Amino acid sequence: MNSETHHSSVAAQAPDHGLIDRLASRLGVQGLLTDAGDKAPFEASARHGRGIARAVVRPASAEELAWVVQELVGADASFVVQGAATGLVGAATPSGSGTQWVLSTQRLRDRLEIDPVNRSAVVAAGYRLSDVNRAAAEHGLTFPIDLGADPSIGGMAATNTGGSRLIRYGGVRENVLAIAGVLANPPGARVGSTRGLRKNNTGLDWTQLMTGTFGAFGVVTHATLKLHPVQRQTAAALVAVDSAEVAMELLCSFEDALGEFVSAFEGMSGSALTAAVEHLPGVSAPFPVAPPYAVLLEVSSAVSKASGLDLESILMGWLETQIERPGMLDAVVDKPERLWRIRHAISESVQALGKLVAFDVSVSRSRFAAFRARSVELIAAEVASALVCDFGHLGDGGVHLNIVVAPETSADAIVRLRSKLYQVVVEEFDGSFSAEHGVGPYNQAFYRCFTDQPTRALAGALHAQLDPQGRLGNVRLD
Amino acid sequence: MNSETHHSSVAAQAPDHGLIDRLASRLGVQGLLTDAGDKAPFEASARHGRGIARAVVRPASAEELAWVVQELVGADASFVVQGAATGLVGAATPSGSGTQWVLSTQRLRDRLEIDPVNRSAVVAAGYRLSDVNRAAAEHGLTFPIDLGADPSIGGMAATNTGGSRLIRYGGVRENVLAIAGVLANPPGARVGSTRGLRKNNTGLDWTQLMTGTFGAFGVVTHATLKLHPVQRQTAAALVAVDSAEVAMELLCSFEDALGEFVSAFEGMSGSALTAAVEHLPGVSAPFPVAPPYAVLLEVSSAVSKASGLDLESILMGWLETQIERPGMLDAVVDKPERLWRIRHAISESVQALGKLVAFDVSVSRSRFAAFRARSVELIAAEVASALVCDFGHLGDGGVHLNIVVAPETSADAIVRLRSKLYQVVVEEFDGSFSAEHGVGPYNQAFYRCFTDQPTRALAGALHAQLDPQGRLGNVRLD
Numbered sequence: 001m002n003s004e005t006h007h008s009s010v011a012a013q014a015p016d017h018g019l020i021d022r023l024a025s026r027l028g029v030q031g032l033l034t035d036a037g038d039k040a041p042f043e044a045s046a047r048h049g050r051g052i053a054r055a056v057v058r059p060a061s062a063e064e065l066a067w068v069v070q071e072l073v074g075a076d077a078s079f080v081v082q083g084a085a086t087g088l089v090g091a092a093t094p095s096g097s098g099t100q101w102v103l104s105t106q107r108l109r110d111r112l113e114i115d116p117v118n119r120s121a122v123v124a125a126g127y128r129l130s131d132v133n134r135a136a137a138e139h140g141l142t143f144p145i146d147l148g149a150d151p152s153i154g155g156m157a158a159t160n161t162g163g164s165r166l167i168r169y170g171g172v173r174e175n176v177l178a179i180a181g182v183l184a185n186p187p188g189a190r191v192g193s194t195r196g197l198r199k200n201n202t203g204l205d206w207t208q209l210m211t212g213t214f215g216a217f218g219v220v221t222h223a224t225l226k227l228h229p230v231q232r233q234t235a236a237a238l239v240a241v242d243s244a245e246v247a248m249e250l251l252c253s254f255e256d257a258l259g260e261f262v263s264a265f266e267g268m269s270g271s272a273l274t275a276a277v278e279h280l281p282g283v284s285a286p287f288p289v290a291p292p293y294a295v296l297l298e299v300s301s302a303v304s305k306a307s308g309l310d311l312e313s314i315l316m317g318w319l320e321t322q323i324e325r326p327g328m329l330d331a332v333v334d335k336p337e338r339l340w341r342i343r344h345a346i347s348e349s350v351q352a353l354g355k356l357v358a359f360d361v362s363v364s365r366s367r368f369a370a371f372r373a374r375s376v377e378l379i380a381a382e383v384a385s386a387l388v389c390d391f392g393h394l395g396d397g398g399v400h401l402n403i404v405v406a407p408e409t410s411a412d413a414i415v416r417l418r419s420k421l422y423q424v425v426v427e428e429f430d431g432s433f434s435a436e437h438g439v440g441p442y443n444q445a446f447y448r449c450f451t452d453q454p455t456r457a458l459a460g461a462l463h464a465q466l467d468p469q470g471r472l473g474n475v476r477l478d
Numbered sequence: 479m480n481s482e483t484h485h486s487s488v489a490a491q492a493p494d495h496g497l498i499d500r501l502a503s504r505l506g507v508q509g510l511l512t513d514a515g516d517k518a519p520f521e522a523s524a525r526h527g528r529g530i531a532r533a534v535v536r537p538a539s540a541e542e543l544a545w546v547v548q549e550l551v552g553a554d555a556s557f558v559v560q561g562a563a564t565g566l567v568g569a570a571t572p573s574g575s576g577t578q579w580v581l582s583t584q585r586l587r588d589r590l591e592i593d594p595v596n597r598s599a600v601v602a603a604g605y606r607l608s609d610v611n612r613a614a615a616e617h618g619l620t621f622p623i624d625l626g627a628d629p630s631i632g633g634m635a636a637t638n639t640g641g642s643r644l645i646r647y648g649g650v651r652e653n654v655l656a657i658a659g660v661l662a663n664p665p666g667a668r669v670g671s672t673r674g675l676r677k678n679n680t681g682l683d684w685t686q687l688m689t690g691t692f693g694a695f696g697v698v699t700h701a702t703l704k705l706h707p708v709q710r711q712t713a714a715a716l717v718a719v720d721s722a723e724v725a726m727e728l729l730c731s732f733e734d735a736l737g738e739f740v741s742a743f744e745g746m747s748g749s750a751l752t753a754a755v756e757h758l759p760g761v762s763a764p765f766p767v768a769p770p771y772a773v774l775l776e777v778s779s780a781v782s783k784a785s786g787l788d789l790e791s792i793l794m795g796w797l798e799t800q801i802e803r804p805g806m807l808d809a810v811v812d813k814p815e816r817l818w819r820i821r822h823a824i825s826e827s828v829q830a831l832g833k834l835v836a837f838d839v840s841v842s843r844s845r846f847a848a849f850r851a852r853s854v855e856l857i858a859a860e861v862a863s864a865l866v867c868d869f870g871h872l873g874d875g876g877v878h879l880n881i882v883v884a885p886e887t888s889a890d891a892i893v894r895l896r897s898k899l900y901q902v903v904v905e906e907f908d909g910s911f912s913a914e915h916g917v918g919p920y921n922q923a924f925y926r927c928f929t930d931q932p933t934r935a936l937a938g939a940l941h942a943q944l945d946p947q948g949r950l951g952n953v954r955l956d
Binding site: 069100115116117118119120140159162166170171173174183186189191193194195196197198199200203204205206208209211212213214229248251252255256257258259260261301302303307308310311313314317318362363364365366393396397398430431432433434435436437438439447450451452454455457459460461462464465468473477 | 648652667730874916936
């Protein structure tokens with residue numbers, strides 16, 4: 001299919017009254033992509049297939065973006081907002097209809113301003129996490145949300161990303177001081193601010209309505225982020241235990257003794273650990289025998305060793321007090337980057353084992369061990385071939401239940417398993433069916449199923465106010 | 479006026495179709511107060527005069543509260559929700575009309591459950607901050623919002639209180655995991671949850687809509703709070719500097735060197751310091767000459783000295799590197815409680831000096847020094863007699879500009895000063911006219927003046943959904 005044919009076939013479905021020409025004329029060749037080859041990268045999603053974009057619009061400033069939204073809404077067009085397209089639930093991918101536009105924030109990079117006295121940064125939606133951290137590092141500062149991907153700041157704000165260091169810093173919600181955005185109604189209205197206020201109690205917090213609602217109520221153009229001092233020393237250990245129960249006891253002891261130094265507490269099943277070690281070239285197994293469960297724990301400090309604080313010896317001192325704990329099998333203190341390399345390899349190594357079925361759920365920490373036992377049992381009963389390689393952020397109760405199933409497992413069996421497991425996490429354990437990844441077309445049906453009526457009515461009132469015609473995104477929260 | 483007369487005169491204004499009898503019959507004598515003497519404590523506000531309550535309803539459980547709301551809305555009654563009545567903007571005080579009910583959460587104490595593994599607490603609205611901290615301390619935990627008053631947990635959630643340790647822990651918003659509440663529409667509907675999830679990305683965050691909106695959208699019945707480890711060592715110093723500019727330089731250096739140990743950085747003008755010291759019995763001036771500006775800085779740690787960490791010597795070591803800083807006049811390291819006693823005495827000591835005019839504002843930290851200079855100049859130009867005794871939380875840009883004016887200063891002059899100062903903070907300095915105290919009848923007019931149209935339209939949509947008849951509270955955000 002060449003792009004001309006594609007263009008005209010879609011145009012026939014959705015006449016745009018000269019919209020393409022107006023956009024091209026104001027935004028230039030970089031600002032509007034209609035060629036199939038140019039559009040292709042914007043039509044892919046990380047886990048759930050491809051869509052078809054009517055066209056890709058890439059404004060380079062908030063003014064341009066507001067104008068684009070006005071034009072799109074005026075032409076009765078619907079659109080998805082896309083940052084770095086690292087999301088896992090398909091929320092930034094256009095549908096397969098060919099009528100939906102992609103509004104990319106990739107070129108929205110008009111501001112990246114570090115305020116070292118305020119310890120904050122005003123960042124345009126199109127910058128990536130790594131861009132912010134590079135700029136902040138020049139001032140001894142960091143934006144400490146730690147993720148496997150390198151998402152755009154707009155996407156991080158819209159999806160309230162979490163990551164491995166939430167136990168210390170919280171997620172995006174706790175680290176965003178302000179959001180500026182553009183509404184679909186009134187079309188192109190600019191709202192919010194870039195103010196770097198830490199205290200402001202003057203009513204409805206617009207920032208909170210834009211954070212974690214996946215762009216359903218408006219397009220994030222800028223976020224003002226809290227920055228934290230960079231860490232000057234880090235120490236880490238990998239600890240083998242005989243059960244998740246013991247891992248949680250260890251967590252409480254760790255926090256009690258090491259308080260504000262605690263920066264990560266990541267759990268992994270023996271099978272996840274084994275998969276990662278076997279997948280990594282040149283890495284030998286940390287323990288002579290693969291344990292039932294292992295924990296990567298980390299402490300870090302912004303205070304340098306020169307001040308007299310030696311974090312590694314404090315960590316070692318505490319580990320010595322724990323070594324007699326019943327159920328504690330072994331402990332290895334190593335360079336943090338070596339231990340993190342194993343932790344970060346889990347996701348990819350599990351995928352390499354075969355057909356992957358992934359869950360991203362969370363429960364209260366006090367119910368984690370019971371939930372884990374219950375879900376392992378459920379998975380075995382539903383799909384006999386399943387190898388459970390779970391791992392996650394035990395410090396905040398978030399768990400990635402990644403499982404590998406035999407290639408011949410039917411789609412029906414997977415759908416049934418997913419439904420049952422979500423029911424267990426939400427209804428039996430008062431947990432969340434989506435801890436970090438958010439809601440997108442991929443899991444919208446579960447959102448409907450598990451969200452109470454008053455919350456959906458409230459979301460409906462917001463949709464009615466902010467996007468009455470449903471032009472914005474492909475997630476509905478009502 | 480005896481209570482019988484009062485009761486019948488009000489009843490004549492607002493017939494309640496047997497409501498009083500129904501409430502009395504279900505809630506009992508503790509649950510419904512109609513006698514003038516019993517009602518009196520619920521009709522007072524901390525700073526802005528008294529109101530008149532139609533009656534005071536005190537349900538003792540969330541079930542009772544939901545039923546009460548249903549009855550009140552059904553009888554066309556309007557009501558204010560009141561916790562410990564420690565707020566400073568009159569939001570919990572009934573109007574003077576005599577038709578408004580007080581819905582007190584004082585007896586709503588059905589749950590105070592500490593979950594030590596999850597580091598969280600489910601707390602009914604009527605418990606106070608001190609109750610939570612007493613219960614949490616048994617598990618080595620604390621809810622670290624540090625305030626002058628001892629508010630109820632429901633009030634803290636509804637008003638998103640801040641305090642002196644926000645620099646380290648954030649405010650209520652960053653420390654509330656869930657809120658459960660009751661709506662006025664559908665009348666008495668129970669919404670939200672008490673789930674202790676740290677990661678949950680499933681759409682609209684009900685908790686965020688109830689936090690910091692002063693009860694305008696619903697009544698908070700329970701909050702699930704994050705707890706933190708108690709601090710096992712603390713060290714503090716009082717530093718005299720020659721200007722607010724130097725104070726902010728010192729803040730950056732302090733955070734850079736002492737990172738996660740930083741737990742407070744409180745500023746005070748020389749006049750505030752002098753007033754506090756003279757007010758306190760048995761306290762001698764910390765400096766031989768009152769400095770232009772002073773800073774109370776504090777570090778603390780959950781890690782005990784036994785681990786090898788000695789916070790006082792780390793603080794002393796850093797202070798030695800600062801002593802040659804231009805503009806640094808003097809520094810005193812003392813027992814933290816002694817220094818905090820001075821800081822906490824400021825508010826009361828300034829009131830004792832004469833007629834008080836108080837501002838609670840915030841700006842970005844990078845603009846604090848310029849804002850302070852501008853506001854001192856403005857105050858002097860408007861009210862020649864004014865003695866500015868400003869103090870505040872420099873670590874988060876929050877400032878209490880408390881000033882003492884001559885008794886003969888006209889009300890008009892004060893109104894003019896307030897308007898001009900708020901205009902300066904909001905319009906010239908991109909700040910907030912209410913950093914901590916929130917919006918109530920007392921400053922509702924300023925809310926109207928400084929809130930943009932899209933935000934008010936959004937609040938209007940929420941009011942239309944959640945309280946279409948305006949029965950709830952005496953704050954309108956639309």
